[in-house]
Amino acid sequence: MIIQPHISIQNLNVHIGDNHILKNINLDIPDKKVTSLIGPSGCGKTTLLKTLNRLLDRQNDVRVDGKVLVDGENIYDPKAEVTHIRKKMGLLSQRPFPLPMNIYDNIAYGQRIHGNNKKSELDEIVEKYLRGVNLWDEVKDRLKSPATRLSIGQQQRLCLARGLAIEPEIILGDEPTSALDPISTQAIEELFLDLKDKYTIVLVTHILRQARRVSDYVGFVYMGEIIEFGPTEEVLLNPKEKLTQDYVKGFLV
């Protein structure tokens, strides 16, 4: 059963130059669930993710048609204000990108640019979100050291905490574990399962097992189209479409 959608994509078409990257996408992403987008590389799943927080329009030659409604508001409305939209969504990219500053400032950065400069509040927020991603105990003694000194798995959790610290409603993950070792991957996956009570999570992944482990819904993207969308078990174990069947073949556990 699909509950009320948090993000609703309607007739979305994306062209980059002369290439038709996303073709007539219609998709409702349910509230407070984990939704995974799967598909072969180059199928457009990352592009789809980037249209959700409008990072895509930073590129030259990109044309986006159609609507993406977040909480009923079309983010592609010419009057829509893009930083306000992005604030609603935390992004976790393939590789962690800590900002060139210390651990504390990385978490506080989002609050600061949005006008919160109160030290006591920031202290609280930093601790809360570092605890939230189980990083607090590992870094509490070196909050003032550069974030780049952390291991890559720690960095990815830091980036997650940084995103959560601006109190978004949605978390977007673009293959967020692809650069991590198995243990860090597991840590991130467990965090997602914890977080889905409070956040809507959209995850791009090419690891089908991961999709099965963490997500409630799965969308299969192929050649810029949504081929199939539904509850995880259904799509992965009993796909209706031939293309999906071919792709998930061999995955059957």
Added chain:
Amino acid sequence: MPTSTNTIRLRSLNKKSTQKQLLKVMRSFQKFCRVAFSPTVKNKRLLKDRFVNKTFLAFTLLSISMVVLIAIGLFYKSIPLLDSTSLSNLLLSSEWKPFKEAFGFYSFIVGTLWVTAISIIIALPLSLLTGIYLSEYAHVRVRKLVLPLIELLSGIPPVLYGVWGVLVIVPLIQDRIAPHFVEFTTGYSVLAGGVVLAIMIFPLIISIIIEVFDNIPQDLRNASLSLGATQWQTIKKVVLRKSFDGIIAAVVLAISRAFGETIAVLMVCGNLAQIPQTVFDSGYPLPALIANNYGEMMSIPMYDSALMFAALLLFVIIFLFNTISRVILYRIEKRNT
């Protein structure tokens, strides 16, 4: 909303005022308000972002138009000269008598061509061989040792090259080289200028050549080597052929650098307004002419215009050469990404 009351007040003001001028100003202010305080702008941050966008764009456009501004500025100053003398006369006559307002640039142009040609003839083979060695043969350690030296060479100011030329090259030509060929020379000659210039353009040519070579995929070399070609054969038949346009670009860029170099050349060339017959004769390149006469420029009529014309001439030629080679290099870069 404050915005709408603002607009209403402005509109009512517009109606009352009869003067067209005021109306115009009001309208533009109104438009500014609409843009600056439009409902989509949530707070000061975004306003700042917009302001920065506009100002930085202005800076960028200004920097792009700099090329045109230089051309216009120099052309504007050359107009008096161009009005009085025909272009062909300026370029092809060698009569240089500023007091009689006779400005023929031919001997200076020839002087420039001499030193440039000599410098390229010396610098190209040496730089090409060095470039090939550093990118194809040399051990990484050798490369890491030699490249910084070459980069340092490019950081030495022209005036020091000039001093060095006066101390080493000029006496060398006068005492050791020239006596084998001609009866007498002071050593201050187009050859001295060419040698000093050659050293000055080494770093430029080498750095571009190495960059171009590094961009050639290793697989291409391997393909040739696996057919049993020697390394030199591979370089000759594959690497050099593949990087031909890049080498051209490097040479063109080097030519334009040599063309415009001033102080170093001025110090060793002799600066006689004559057409050199041998490489041991003095010459008088255009940049040296400009630099040497700036002092009297304002006291003789038309002289400033003539020198600005010389600068314009340099600018136009160098602009063309630079554009050609940069476009070639951009294409290479694009091809490889």
Added chain:
Amino acid sequence: MEIRKIEENIFRFLMILSTIIISSTLFMIVYTLFSKGFGSLSWDMISKIPEGGFYIGKGGGILNAIVGSIYITLGSTFLGLLVSLPIVIYINVYAKRNATIATLTRLSSDILFGIPSIVYGAFGFTIMVYMGLKTSLLAGIITVTLMIIPILVRAIDEVVRVVPEDMSNAVFALGGTRYESAKIILRQSIPGIVTAILLSFGRAIGDAACVLFTAGFTDSIPTSLEQPAATLPLSIFFQLSSPIQEVQNRAYAAAVILTIIVLIINIAAKTASKNLSKNKI
């Protein structure tokens, strides 16, 4: 031995020979300048301004030229940064990726980079006349600024360009504006920016043709922007053209001073990029 092997060896020999020739030129130049000028180097040289009859061999030093050069270098680098940082930020952050304006800016600063300083000098002179300025420190600074802007733009752009896009995306994803993302990118690029500044220092301090028209020359240290200013390269140039041996010797000594300054700046530029990358990925 096969002919092709012989050919290979000949060329290999030639290559090594030319590499040795080219890399030894630096040492030859530095050696010549030092051996000729070191003897005439004295404390007076760098602590005194020229006294009466300096150019016919009487006492004094070239403090005027050293200070003038420093003023011009600092002033123009400061102004140059004020202009070139916005340009680099605009083409890398504000303009979309691969936008035409970015390509055009890179192309034009590449071309401007190749324009010789004598042309900048002549152009600076026309501006000076247009604005009613006399040869002065200010005119010199403006002209040198014009000359080093392309250097700064190219060098800073090179480091800013390679900051991964995900870095700025991280800021955008937090709801940051382009301006805020630009600040992060610049912070990430500090080592490169320092290198660029040092490079433009080197270029500005060594340039003679640019200031010849615009800054003039004087024996005193300028106390305001409207006064003319001496520069080190011109001081060398003028002293060397004197027929008196003592004055010439001082030119060589001045050349040693300039060489030392330039070498320090260039080596600092090299090491800066290595040592400052504390927070870099």
